[in-house]
Amino acid sequence: MFSSRFWEHDFVTQTGFDTIVARLKDGSKTCKDIEDFLKQRSKAEEDFAKALQKIAKSERGAGETGSIKSSVDVLRAEADAEANFHTKHAQCLAEEANKLSEFRERQREERRRHEEVMHRVHKTKADSFRKMQSCKSTYESKYRAAEKADSDYERVKFSTKPKEVERAKKSQQQSLQAATKADEEYKSSVEQLEIYRKSWEQEHKKTCEIFQRLEEERLQNLRNVLWIYANLGSILFVESDDSREKIRVSLERCDLDNDLMDFANRKGTGARPLDPIPYVSCGTGVSSAIPQTPNIMNSAPVSGRPRVQDEYSLADNNTDSYSMIGMMGGSNKKVLYDYTPQHRDEIQISVGDSVIVKINLGDGWLRAKNVRTGQEGLIPATYVTD
Template identity: 35%
Template structure:
């Protein structure tokens, strides 16, 4: 595992190069972008779940579904509508849960951004200081090399003027040589001072780079773990939604198992029956026949009675007191 550490694999032989650091920053930026994409995904999924839940709720509460059904099947339909309502509420609740998870992802992303910002500011300052000191060192090196060339030329001039008889000219050459030697010594000291300063800055930068690598690696481990757990939790929430919905639909299946065809038929018959006697046949009636069927059409016939014949002839005269009797039946109240 030590071979895969950030601090061991993101360097460059060029002291001015920041390719390793830039590579890490790009990777962390991509990780933050991925978190933002998942956060947006959760928000979008939440909107879909909420819309579906509300649409399902409206369907359950406003759309008729066997509203004129009776008895056990009616109770099963009531359970069905109630459980569909419950499933809709679960989807709305899931939408709220997903928004909460998206909020947690946003908070995590912003927390890592703030933590990283401190390290990035420090590293930017170290990089700038290192580059500036490197430039000063290279300028001091150029000055030192130029002074050395000037000294070498002054020495060659002195050697060439050894055979000259003009002492004044020789004196000038010696003065120039002495001056160039002094300049070389001064520039050498300056150059060495800048080298020493650059080396100290390099060591400080190297130390800060290692710390930044360790910090970035810790953040990346935390981000991967958080992202993985968030995705795992999201899938579990979706699975739980399916399980919860299935439990609710199981209640509908149970209510349907309790539905009895015989009971529903008997219930309908007992509460809506209209009678047990069918209508009598309609009899033929001849217009010219003296005897007609007086039974009303569509009604059950009464007792089969023959038509009444003519009145009996009284056995006594109107003056007789028994005139009011007809076959022993009196028309006078007794």
């Protein structure tokens, strides 16, 4: 293709050859640009990998427990793995950049070698052409001089002046000899030029074929390098996605409820709040807290009830416990308001129910039995009346 499309139009220029050489130089510059790109990309990947390694080494979630702790550990391990992915990616890019650099240098050396040969052949051809042009010009000049001398001799050869005839004849002979010599030199220069032209033609054709091969190799190699770059990027993303998948799998295995239960079981400080401290009178009577008067609605909410010790435990721990609370001797009372239990030791009462008060616990609470339901437990003292 190159050998048939880039012939010269004259003997002294080499526009076609220079056009091919310019193409090869531009191609070499493109390879250098891609080489620099790969090196810069490799440096960026290397810096990113170092940053990831620094991040992965940092302790994270040290106080976490349970299954979520395992996910945090997987996150840290995969961050380190991802750093290794980018380190490997940086190395692969650097290797491709080095290969491209070596390829570019080999092509440059081969191009220069053939380029120097072509410049020598072209110079020889051009010099021979200039010499031929000079010989031709001399020949034409001598030929015209010989024709003039011959014409002059023919004009005076029958003259009565012998000396004039002799001079004209001598000039004719000298001009003819000069023209003959110029003719021989001209023919010789044309023959020599043809030899150089054929040599140049063969070298030009061979060099064009070599340069075409170099350009084909360059394009193929550059295409392969860019293809490898794309594949390396795909491999990196696949490895990164696999790493993310490991994190997702670890998160799917998390049991958040179990984590909370595990924390409560291991770190719990108690299963019930503090018991209230009862008021103890120094007199003979029993002191009881004056409860707040409930709303006149049928259902009056009771909030913030102090937790009290079970009356039986009071009796077990202190035989004088009953002196701290008012014993009501199983008196019957009428329920004024609905009450829904808020703790396990309380019972439900409704308006109109009859209750038998067993003991006054103080702070506005009674232990009583609901005659209707048969349940026994704590009720608000303000919710009943005699």
